Amino acid sequence: MSDFKLLIIGGGLSAINAYQLSLRYNIRPLIIDDNVISASHVAAGMLNPLTGRNLSKTWLCDNVFPFAHSYYKSCENFYGNKFLYSLPIYHLFRDEAEENDIYAKSADPNYRHLISTDSELRNSLPAYLKENSKGAFFRQGGFIDINNLLNQAKQHAKNNCNYLNESFNWNDLKLLNGKVEYKGKDYNAILDCTGIKVSDNPYFSKLPVMSNKGEILGLKGKLSGHSDYLYHKKIFIFKHPDGLLRVGSTYSNTDKSTQNTQAAVDFLIEKANAIMPDNYIISKHWNGFRPTTPDRRPIVGQHPKHKNLFILNGMGSKGATLSPFFAFQLIRDMLYKSPVNELVKPNRFF
Ligand SMILES: Cc1cc2nc3c(=O)[nH]c(=O)nc-3n(C[C@H](O)[C@H](O)[C@H](O)COP(=O)(O)OP(=O)(O)OC[C@H]3O[C@@H](n4cnc5c(N)ncnc54)[C@H](O)[C@@H]3O)c2cc1C
Known part of the structure; x- marks a missing residue:
């Protein structure tokens, strides 16, 4: 030692x-x-390589993502426990401009290892999304328990x-x-x-x-199909190993209270329904403060x-x-x- x-x-x-x-x-x-x-x-512990309004690569993406994946796997070996859930992110296009942008990026050598428009992946989406959505799949995504x-x-x-x-x-x-x-x-x-x-x-x-408040929900809802993907459009939905759907998150630089808010519930449920409508039942509601820098x-x-x-x-x-x-x-x-x-x-x- x-x-x-x-x-x-x-x-x-x-x-x-x-x-x-x-x-x-x-x-x-x-x-x-x-x-x-x-x-x-x-x-939520999400790993998402493409973020922001322009869906650009996150900073140092090609270094931090491979490192994170191999690090969490090494923790799994060390503790004999599962922490890393590697899943494709199904990103639903916001509009036609975004669709064009993502298709262009999927052919760009700088991005193509991260984006797939694979029809096989699309075939295994839940029926509702197959019929009602347009989107692409982001690789190297997932979440950490x-x-x-x-x-x-x-x-x-x-x-x-x-x-x-x-x-x-x-x-x-x-x-x-x-x-x-x-x-x-x-x-x-x-x-x-x-x-x-x-x-x-x-x-x-x-x-x-500086603190940035985030709120996130744990929902009961239709679970079929949720184990295979993370869904993303402004917010994300995925099935956590605790059995609840995670739906998040909100961002606020001004709210410093430690209370959960109804505004966050309304926002998150509306956005969740825009991805996949359901009679969601709110089982948990959490908030916390991200440590951010200018x-x-x-x-x-x-x-x-x-x-x-x-x-x-x-x-x-x-x-x-x-x-x-x-x-x-x-x-x-x-x-x-x-x-x-x-x-x-x-x-x-x-
Ligand atoms: C709603 C929400 C959703 C999020 N989703 C994601 C996501 O999907 N993906 C992602 O990558 N990030 C996400 N984040 C951000 C992520 O949570 C943070 O980046 C990360 O957890 C920060 O970890 P930290 O250990 O640096 O700080 P913290 O988690 O704040 O930990 C600080 C710790 O220090 C302890 N502490 C403080 N002072 C003392 C003291 N004097 N003595 C002893 N202990 C002390 C505290 O109790 C605490 O345990 C999310 C955050 C929120 C709020």
Whole structure:
């Protein structure tokens, strides 16, 4: 086992991916997690390579998607459990212009590995969609059963006496020459994965991590055909292993309340019916706050002044794909000074 001592603060996807990737380097980090429901606990966990109004490739798509798929498979092997559901995304065209654009992209060498207009895939769509919709299939899509992964990894840390269910108190942290001390114990590095709570961290409080509220529903409805695809048109619908359809999500930079809203229900049900009408019954309704940044890039790396302090944050709406890739870069930066991508370093905000 490595003698590198790492303390990870947080219990969301960033913290758990950093924990999991540390194990590859024989590091046994201590996780301090206040166990409060956060973005990761309510997220749909979707992996979608083409996003935004123009359905462009997501940033670093050709690197982060293959990495995410192989990383989650390695977690499955490690825990003997299923986390990754690789499924084609059936994207329903918004209008004729979008249809033309997607057809053009499906012939573009930059995009064609991600888009299929395959008639075989179309044949296995539910009858309603076969008859009433036009669309294309996006490859490398799917979703992660995030809560299952978080629970397994936390249990692993607990079994190894490396998990504390408490709130990290920044007043108890002492920065010493070449190391850090927390509650009487020395560490080589402290990693902040606290999402929107980074504002409580006095060393990184300058960072402009802003909260974006998202709401998502768990519905009972017709399940036939839902296990084979994720459906997407402004929102997504897919069948989660817990048996409920996930329908999401909303986005709000202004709503800071932790209440579920009727406006979100109305919006999501209307959009779900536009994909596939049904007598949906709302079984669950969740909300959470995405940690977002002004330049839409995550914040990853070493504090510019305090060399034992690190951060993995600002995953926005793409934590499921971005956080494994950047957790890996970060661990290698800590251990081997292998630099993280310049565009994500915290320095840009200091
Ligand atoms: C409705 C919704 C749907 C989403 N859907 C998707 C999706 O389909 N695909 C996708 O990729 N992303 C999605 N996201 C975004 C995704 O949830 C985030 O990108 C990701 O979960 C962020 O993970 P994180 O670990 O960085 O932060 P968080 O999940 O916010 O975790 C931070 C953790 O730190 C803990 N913490 C904070 N302060 C302390 C402290 N002092 N001591 C101890 N612990 C502390 C918190 O309790 C929390 O567990 C969605 C988000 C929402 C809200």
